Amino acid sequence: MGYNTFKNAVETAKNIMKAYVKTGQIALDCTVGNGNDTLLLSLLVGEKGKVYGFDIQSVAIERTRERLRNEGLEDRVILINDSHEHIDRYISEGIDFIVYNLGYLPKGSKEIRTNADSTLKSIKKALFLLKKNGLLLVTCYTGHEGGMEEWKALKEYLKGLDQNVYSVLEFNFINQKNNPPILYGIEKNS
Ligand SMILES: C[S@@+](CC[C@H](N)C(=O)[O-])C[C@H]1O[C@@H](n2cnc3c(N)ncnc32)[C@H](O)[C@@H]1O
Numbered sequence: 780m781g782y783n784t785f786k787n788a789v790e791t792a793k794n795i796m797k798a799y800v801k802t803g804q805i806a807l808d809c810t811v812g813n814g815n816d817t818l819l820l821s822l823l824v825g826e827k828g829k830v831y832g833f834d835i836q837s838v839a840i841e842r843t844r845e846r847l848r849n850e851g852l853e854d855r856v857i858l859i860n861d862s863h864e865h866i867d868r869y870i871s872e873g874i875d876f877i878v879y880n881l882g883y884l885p886k887g888s889k890e891i892r893t894n895a896d897s898t899l900k901s902i903k904k905a906l907f908l909l910k911k912n913g914l915l916l917v918t919c920y921t922g923h924e925g926g927m928e929e930w931k932a933l934k935e936y937l938k939g940l941d942q943n944v945y946s947v948l949e950f951n952f953i954n955q956k957n958n959p960p961i962l963y964g965i966e967k968n969s
Contacts, residue, residue: 787955787960788918788960791950792880792918793816795914796816796820796876797819799876800820800824802824803824804875804876805830806820806823806824806877807832807870807874811833812839812884812885816880817843817856818852820878821847821850824855826855829855829857830857831870831874832858839884839887840859863905864901866905866908867904867907874908875909876913876915877905878916878917879893879901881918881919881920883923892925893929894925902917902933902936906965914964914966915966915967916963918961919963921960930961933963937963943969944969946966946968948963949962949963950962950964
């Protein structure tokens, strides 16, 4: 790994994803957006694996479906146009890898964004679905309206997780200006 390992939170998340996700695994993208993470995950899990993807915006789901179809990857991805706080309505199997990229759709409406309440509800359910040795990544943005509140609520919740069950790591770029995104990595130990 070179300099890009620590370029920013999104690149760091991507590098962790590439190092962790293996063929045949089951992954979950809780904020599909433009589909960048969903697409990468679908390549990493291979044809024997499976990816679930959630977004509240149909435009994000349809755009991502189109990208997957163009790459011949749609068969291994289940896209769901619903809030990620409802993941338990759609998924009952254990998940190896889960990713959240909070906030709003780039170039979309800033009004349609993740929020503290539904994010926490979703993360609690996601941690329940996460398999032993599974990994969950969350990228948080504090610069937009509601972002700081969401980050504080999330950090407070993660700080309280039992260390016998979860290892929680914060990747915070402390020498970057203008509210750089903060990444959390949570590993389930038992
Ligand atoms: C920063 S974008 C995600 C970018 C994406 N990871 C990518 O690779 O393009 C955040 C996305 O979260 C979605 N979102 C907001 N609230 C949500 C919720 N409650 N459940 C699911 N998705 C939500 C937004 O519609 C937006 O598309």
